[in-house]
Amino acid sequence: MKRTAITSLCLMILTGVFGQNKTIQERLGYAKETKLLIIHADDLGVSHSENSASIYALENGSVNSGSIMVPCPWFPEIAAYASTHPTADLGLHLTLTSEWKFYKWGPVSLAGEISGLLNEGGFFNDNVTALVNNSNAQDVEKELRSQIEQALRFGINPTHFDAHMGCVFATAEYLQILIKLGREYKVPVLLNREAQKFVFKVDLDKYINDKDVVVDKLLMATPEDYKKGMPAFYTGVLKSLQPGLSCILLHAAYDNEEMRAVTIDHPDYGSAWRQADFNFFTSEACKTLIGEEKIKLITWKEIRDKLLR
Amino acid sequence: MKRTAITSLCLMILTGVFGQNKTIQERLGYAKETKLLIIHADDLGVSHSENSASIYALENGSVNSGSIMVPCPWFPEIAAYASTHPTADLGLHLTLTSEWKFYKWGPVSLAGEISGLLNEGGFFNDNVTALVNNSNAQDVEKELRSQIEQALRFGINPTHFDAHMGCVFATAEYLQILIKLGREYKVPVLLNREAQKFVFKVDLDKYINDKDVVVDKLLMATPEDYKKGMPAFYTGVLKSLQPGLSCILLHAAYDNEEMRAVTIDHPDYGSAWRQADFNFFTSEACKTLIGEEKIKLITWKEIRDKLLR
Numbered sequence: 347m348k349r350t351a352i353t354s355l356c357l358m359i360l361t362g363v364f365g366q367n368k369t370i371q372e373r374l375g376y377a378k379e380t381k382l383l384i385i386h387a388d389d390l391g392v393s394h395s396e397n398s399a400s401i402y403a404l405e406n407g408s409v410n411s412g413s414i415m416v417p418c419p420w421f422p423e424i425a426a427y428a429s430t431h432p433t434a435d436l437g438l439h440l441t442l443t444s445e446w447k448f449y450k451w452g453p454v455s456l457a458g459e460i461s462g463l464l465n466e467g468g469f470f471n472d473n474v475t476a477l478v479n480n481s482n483a484q485d486v487e488k489e490l491r492s493q494i495e496q497a498l499r500f501g502i503n504p505t506h507f508d509a510h511m512g513c514v515f516a517t518a519e520y521l522q523i524l525i526k527l528g529r530e531y532k533v534p535v536l537l538n539r540e541a542q543k544f545v546f547k548v549d550l551d552k553y554i555n556d557k558d559v560v561v562d563k564l565l566m567a568t569p570e571d572y573k574k575g576m577p578a579f580y581t582g583v584l585k586s587l588q589p590g591l592s593c594i595l596l597h598a599a600y601d602n603e604e605m606r607a608v609t610i611d612h613p614d615y616g617s618a619w620r621q622a623d624f625n626f627f628t629s630e631a632c633k634t635l636i637g638e639e640k641i642k643l644i645t646w647k648e649i650r651d652k653l654l655r
Numbered sequence: 656m657k658r659t660a661i662t663s664l665c666l667m668i669l670t671g672v673f674g675q676n677k678t679i680q681e682r683l684g685y686a687k688e689t690k691l692l693i694i695h696a697d698d699l700g701v702s703h704s705e706n707s708a709s710i711y712a713l714e715n716g717s718v719n720s721g722s723i724m725v726p727c728p729w730f731p732e733i734a735a736y737a738s739t740h741p742t743a744d745l746g747l748h749l750t751l752t753s754e755w756k757f758y759k760w761g762p763v764s765l766a767g768e769i770s771g772l773l774n775e776g777g778f779f780n781d782n783v784t785a786l787v788n789n790s791n792a793q794d795v796e797k798e799l800r801s802q803i804e805q806a807l808r809f810g811i812n813p814t815h816f817d818a819h820m821g822c823v824f825a826t827a828e829y830l831q832i833l834i835k836l837g838r839e840y841k842v843p844v845l846l847n848r849e850a851q852k853f854v855f856k857v858d859l860d861k862y863i864n865d866k867d868v869v870v871d872k873l874l875m876a877t878p879e880d881y882k883k884g885m886p887a888f889y890t891g892v893l894k895s896l897q898p899g900l901s902c903i904l905l906h907a908a909y910d911n912e913e914m915r916a917v918t919i920d921h922p923d924y925g926s927a928w929r930q931a932d933f934n935f936f937t938s939e940a941c942k943t944l945i946g947e948e949k950i951k952l953i954t955w956k957e958i959r960d961k962l963l964r
Contacts, residue, residue, distance in 0.1 A: 393913075394758075394912065394913050394916040394917075395912070395913070398912070398916075419728040419758055419759065419760065420757065420758055421759070422756070422757045422758065422759050422776075423757035423758065423916065426757060447731070448729065448731045448732035448735060449703075449728055449729055449731065449732065450728065450730070450731050451728065452761075454777060466808070467731075467805065467808065467809070468763060468805070496776065496777070499775070499776065500776070600912075602911075602912060602913075603703065603704070603707070603909075603911060603913065604702075604703050604704070604911075604912065604913040607703040607707075607732070608703075
């Protein structure tokens with residue numbers, strides 16, 4: 347074989363290898379050094395306060411994506427918004443827990459079919475450990491499908507799936523259901539190696555393939571960060587953002603009577619916290635910083651439509 | 656037979672007859688001319704706004720009774736209040752409809768067992784006609800029992816049963832279920848001949864016995880009354896109250912963002928309406944009028960404990 351032929355062969359093999367190892371930003375058509383960021387509001391549907399603040403932040407602030415809790419009382423309000431605003435980047439915040447003290451919701455499924463997911467009041471459990479200890483994969487899959495189908499019935503065209511309180515990331519079995527549903531409905535699901543490994547002790551790479559979308563960096567304020575001040579935390583996040591696909595998870599709501607009552611006795615991710623998130627991501631300072639740091643905002647819809655449809 | 660014996664016999668017969676024909680105020684140990692009144696707040700549990708305004712009106716205003724919607728999202732909040740305030744006069748506002756546009760609830764029962772009560776979103780129908788056309792008595796009884804048992808499970812000791820939007824008064828069949836449940840749980844149910852006859856076209860007297868409690872006069876503001884002003888309407892009601900057992904049905908809530916969003920596109924019984932109800936029944940003018948008109952406030956609890964237990 348001639349030298350040039352060998353070189354060509356090597357190049358072809360290398361191209362093949364590198365093709366598979368392309369960064370997510372390259373797969374999406376951006377340069378390797380691009381800092382892609384999704385600024386994502388969780389918990390839409392949980393309350394009127396959350397809905398109205400999140401819609402404001404989507405329309406006027408730097409928030410460019412959000413996800414909806416289908417089993418929650420205010421779901422019909424955000425579903426009406428989603429169905430009349432088809433360009434809004436809205437996915438489903440799949441939900442198997444009902445964590446607040448005096449304000450509860452239950453399943454979308456016929457409850458008799460997924461009774462393992464419910465406490466004796468007929469509501470979801472208030473924490474993920476109780477969920478994992480009492481339910482099974484069949485119930486989880488049935489209820490997640492019910493939530494997706496309910497969303498479609500209400501005119502939502504989901505751009506992505508993620509999970510409330512990480513409920514569906516909690517075990518390898520649940521995670522596989524989430525990945526399967528994402529493939530089936532052709533939407534990206536929120537996956538991140540670090541979160542899977544350190545929070546949920548699941549090795550993500552066992553369950554994904556080349557077509558799945560993995561977020562390089564998932565960023566969310568902790569109670570420690572909140573205590574030090576949200577502007578400082580988020581400014582630090584934006585200034586230290588690296589090339590690749592990052593996602594900030596926040597919770598936007600107005601700190602009003604309704605939201606204080608929803609989050610009563612729970613300052614972490616509570617009403618004032620959500621107002622602080624709202625304040626930063628609707629500020630001019632945030633917009634300026636995004637420009638200065640040459641951050642490219644990207645939606646789940648762009649990712650879905652470029653890579654999965 | 657001697658004349659005195661005949662007279663005695665007649666007296667005994669008359670006493671027997673009059674015994675059965677005793678007025679409700681006499682059965683309760685009051686003089687015949689007593690104007691007994693229950694000032695009753697409906698819809699507790701529907702929202703945080705409704706809960707907090709109704710609790711304020713019960714504790715500080717002239718409202719002396721209320722009833723709780725078990726299937727609603729804010730039920731756990733009012734249940735916690737009821738269970739820690741056992742002297743509060745709280746009954747169950749049995750609920751088979753979910754009438755608001757963007758804020759919904761479904762059944763307490765395992766939904767598969769009462770699917771006739773639900774629309775395709777898995778919520779209750781938004782009006783009583785749809786309920787009657789699509790459901791059956793078995794489903795109605797099952798769901799009402801689930802609501803009662805859920806209330807007991809949450810520590811509520813109900814003083815009475817009534818019905819949201821009159822859902823359980825709508826047919827003779829439903830009405831009989833309500834009466835049966837009242838007898839079984841030994842609580843009075845809200846019954847009124849006029850409302851039954853003119854609104855629901857059901858002849859109440861076919862279904863009740865001497866032990867059942869019937870309210871002589873049921874009073875609730877109409878959209879016409881609201882337009883003319885609530886203070887004028889309620890002042891008229893209090894000034895023209897007759898001896899017997901009367902019951903004013905009102906809806907107290909704060910006219911805030913949450914309540915405006917709950918009642919969107921529905922001014923009748925809407926947010927401002929509920930604030931107007933709250934304003935009148937927490938006013939000094941109302942208290943003064945009750946005193947001036949020699950109205951005796953009575954709770955469902957007093958009625959329950961004197962006549963049914």
